[in-house]
Amino acid sequence: MFGLNKKxxxxxxxxxxxxxxxxxxxNPFPEGSAMAQFNAGYPDLMQRFVIFGIFAIGFxxxxxxxxxxxxxxxxxLGVGSYAAMWMFKLFGMNVLPAxxxxxxxxxxxxxxxxxxxxRRSGIYFSILTLAFAMMSYALAYSVLAADMDGPDQQxxxxxGLTGGETGLQLTLDDPRILGQQTAGDGNLPVPSLFGLxxxxxxxxNVGDWVFTFSAGYYFSAIVMLLSFYLSIRIFRSPFGLxxxxxxxxxxxxxxxxxxxxxxxxxxxxxxxxxxxxxGGLMAAMDPLAGPERMFWTASGEVVLMTILGGVGTLIxxxxxxxxxxxxxxxxxxxxxxxxxxxxxxxxxxxxxxxVTLIYPFIGKGWHLTLGIIFMLVVxxxxxxxxxxxxxxxxxxxxxKQTASDDDTKAKQPAx
Amino acid sequence: MGxxxxxxxxxNFGGLKALSNVNLSVAENSVHAIIxxxxxxxxxxxxxxxxxxIPDTGSVMFDGQSVLGRKPHEINQMGISRVFxxxxxxxxxxxxxxxxxxxxxxxxxxxxxxxxxxxxxxAEIVEEAERMLIDVNMIxxxxxxxxxxxxxxxxxxxxxxxxVQQPKLLLLDEPTAGMARADTNNTIDLLKEIRDKRDITxxxxxxxxxxxxxxxxxxxxxAQGTPLVEDVPENIKGHPKVQxxxxxxxx
Numbered sequence: 226m227f228g229l230n231k232k233x234x235x236x237x238x239x240x241x242x243x244x245x246x247x248x249x250x251x252n253p254f255p256e257g258s259a260m261a262q263f264n265a266g267y268p269d270l271m272q273r274f275v276i277f278g279i280f281a282i283g284f285x286x287x288x289x290x291x292x293x294x295x296x297x298x299x300x301x302l303g304v305g306s307y308a309a310m311w312m313f314k315l316f317g318m319n320v321l322p323a324x325x326x327x328x329x330x331x332x333x334x335x336x337x338x339x340x341x342x343x344r345r346s347g348i349y350f351s352i353l354t355l356a357f358a359m360m361s362y363a364l365a366y367s368v369l370a371a372d373m374d375g376p377d378q379q380x381x382x383x384x385g386l387t388g389g390e391t392g393l394q395l396t397l398d399d400p401r402i403l404g405q406q407t408a409g410d411g412n413l414p415v416p417s418l419f420g421l422x423x424x425x426x427x428x429x430n431v432g433d434w435v436f437t438f439s440a441g442y443y444f445s446a447i448v449m450l451l452s453f454y455l456s457i458r459i460f461r462s463p464f465g466l467x468x469x470x471x472x473x474x475x476x477x478x479x480x481x482x483x484x485x486x487x488x489x490x491x492x493x494x495x496x497x498x499x500x501x502x503x504g505g506l507m508a509a510m511d512p513l514a515g516p517e518r519m520f521w522t523a524s525g526e527v528v529l530m531t532i533l534g535g536v537g538t539l540i541x542x543x544x545x546x547x548x549x550x551x552x553x554x555x556x557x558x559x560x561x562x563x564x565x566x567x568x569x570x571x572x573x574x575x576x577x578x579x580v581t582l583i584y585p586f587i588g589k590g591w592h593l594t595l596g597i598i599f600m601l602v603v604x605x606x607x608x609x610x611x612x613x614x615x616x617x618x619x620x621x622x623x624x625k626q627t628a629s630d631d632d633t634k635a636k637q638p639a640x
Numbered sequence: 641m642g643x644x645x646x647x648x649x650x651x652n653f654g655g656l657k658a659l660s661n662v663n664l665s666v667a668e669n670s671v672h673a674i675i676x677x678x679x680x681x682x683x684x685x686x687x688x689x690x691x692x693x694i695p696d697t698g699s700v701m702f703d704g705q706s707v708l709g710r711k712p713h714e715i716n717q718m719g720i721s722r723v724f725x726x727x728x729x730x731x732x733x734x735x736x737x738x739x740x741x742x743x744x745x746x747x748x749x750x751x752x753x754x755x756x757x758x759x760x761x762x763a764e765i766v767e768e769a770e771r772m773l774i775d776v777n778m779i780x781x782x783x784x785x786x787x788x789x790x791x792x793x794x795x796x797x798x799x800x801x802x803x804v805q806q807p808k809l810l811l812l813d814e815p816t817a818g819m820a821r822a823d824t825n826n827t828i829d830l831l832k833e834i835r836d837k838r839d840i841t842x843x844x845x846x847x848x849x850x851x852x853x854x855x856x857x858x859x860x861x862x863a864q865g866t867p868l869v870e871d872v873p874e875n876i877k878g879h880p881k882v883q884x885x886x887x888x889x890x891x
Contacts, residue, residue: 462757463759464752467744474729476728479713483750487751
């Protein structure tokens with residue numbers, strides 16, 4: 226199907242099914258119940274799942290296939306967001322041209338950064354990309370945020386190209402030459418796809434359950450599925466094979482008549498464009514872009530996502546992105562009151578003790594939980610969550626096999 | 641005029657003269673061995689041929705073109721393939737994938753962005769790689785992870801990766817180094833088969849005299865960076881200069 230073999234088509238269909246049914250699957254607990262806070266099926270979080278999924282899928286094309294660890298991929302995320310914002314400000318609120326410019330601009334940045342950084346490999350490559358990303362951050366934070374209009378004017382560039390610390394925002398004065406300057410009600414217009422507003426959503430009430438279907442989520446989800454499909458094609462292509470051979474033995478590759486440099490650069494640019502696309506989608510879901518999107522912690526996060534899910538696997542980065550975003554948004558919302566209500570059945574002294582034990586791992590301490598889970602995965606499951614899944618599947622198969630072996634033995638006639 | 645012409649090549653590392661005035665001519669479709677004691681400059685010479693090192697002076701012509709200043713992948717595209725002392729293969733890939741890469745390199749040149757074409761549309765490449773694996777008797781191991789192969793099989797695979805490109809010149813750097821006797825003999829048989837079946841020129845750097853005398857048609861003896869003699873194997877065996885270089889002045 227679509228030029229994929231049977232196994233990959235099945236994977237794509239499963240992912241498509243999960244993504245499209247996510248509003249149901251992520252909302253298993255009825256509204257108002259004690260477990261409702263573990264529901265992740267609200268548009269804002271679901272959008273983050275798929276957008277960071279795209280970011281991690283792209284990162285995995287570079288890191289998973291070639292083994293080059295970029296520590297500055299957030300720079301492309303930021304570039305994508307700023308590019309989309311400028312498209313919204315100058316031309317109109319349609320998301321498609323905005324995403325196109327995001328991909329184009331991040332691609333151009335990736336050509337420049339990649340060309341320089343790929344002169345080195347290993348740790349030096351990582352440091353170079355990190356340096357570029359932090360320079361981009363500094364540029365966005367201060368240099369490019371200076372007033373470029375001239376002192377007497379109050380124009381578009383009054384806060385520079387990036388808006389500095391407060392970020393780049395839409396204003397009512399933006400020209401938007403191809404769209405409306407203001408919405409019908411006099412407010413700021415919102416990003417839309419040919420009139421379908423990204424923040425519009427409809428709710429479905431089934432008993433105590435509330436399921437939300439947001440246009441923004443489904444748009445991002447479809448973009449994510451397309452990106453995922455493209456990444457499968459890249460993984461299975463001759464180009465993907467050459468990238469894996471770079472990871473395996475670069476010397477042999479050049480003595481085999483291929484020039485590793487352009488292959489590396491192509492992989493770097495493709496993965497930068499994925500990051501730009503993710504950045505553009507972030508701006509399309511919430512029209513605001515700040516420099517913190519380029520900060521090194523954002524670059525580190527995508528590394529964590531990819532490793533947690535499974536480096537070099539197709540689905541791993543998406544799982545990793547989902548796991549980290551889920552913890553970030555759900556664990557961090559638990560506070561000590563909630564803990565107390567959970568453990569209220571225990572005797573008072575014991576209740577306090579248990580709450581004190583757990584407290585460091587929730588709320589603002591969710592990073593601690595993430596760190597522990599990350600360490601456990603790296604030590605016991607070097608292949609990430611995907612390896613965990615494979616091990617469970619293998620164990621199940623073995624169990625089945627022994628069961629069926631027993632069956633055949635039982636059926637054999639006694640001699 | 642040979643297919644490979646090395647003229648007056650000098651290479652110094654600091655004060656050390658690794659190669660001084662090396663002249664070498666390898667005739668087309670012959671097997672030429674380069675022998676010599678440790679430190680004679682054999683590997684340095686080989687590295688000058690494949691673009692890893694650039695000689696200080698002199699010229700290296702292959703098939704009428706200079707190879708000097710070209711990158712390893714460019715030299716490979718001219719028709720020179722190299723087998724390393726320890727087999728260099730793509731350990732993370734399967735045997736079959738290992739052979740496919742040189743097939744792509746031969747067809748597509750040093751770079752081509754074929755990022756979304758599926759492998760199912762590459763029937764010719766698949767067929768070519770399969771034929772090669774049948775030739776070297778490895779077709780039953782096609783799905784094996786190549787890092788898990790035995791040393792002899794790794795050598796065989798590396799050889800297959802070079803041969804599938806149909807190079808004009810195959811350079812072999814101690815192809816039997818560190819091998820057990822049985823593996824060595826297998827390798828000799830494989831190389832003989834290649835020599836007899838294909839129009840190919842081979843240049844072998846070797847320590848093992850057994851290998852050299854079973855294969856080579858001409859032998860160059862290097863010592864301390866200079867060629868001592870060049871002759872057919874029968875004349876090399878008893879040559880006094882060669883014995884001197886290998887056994888020392890006293891002998």
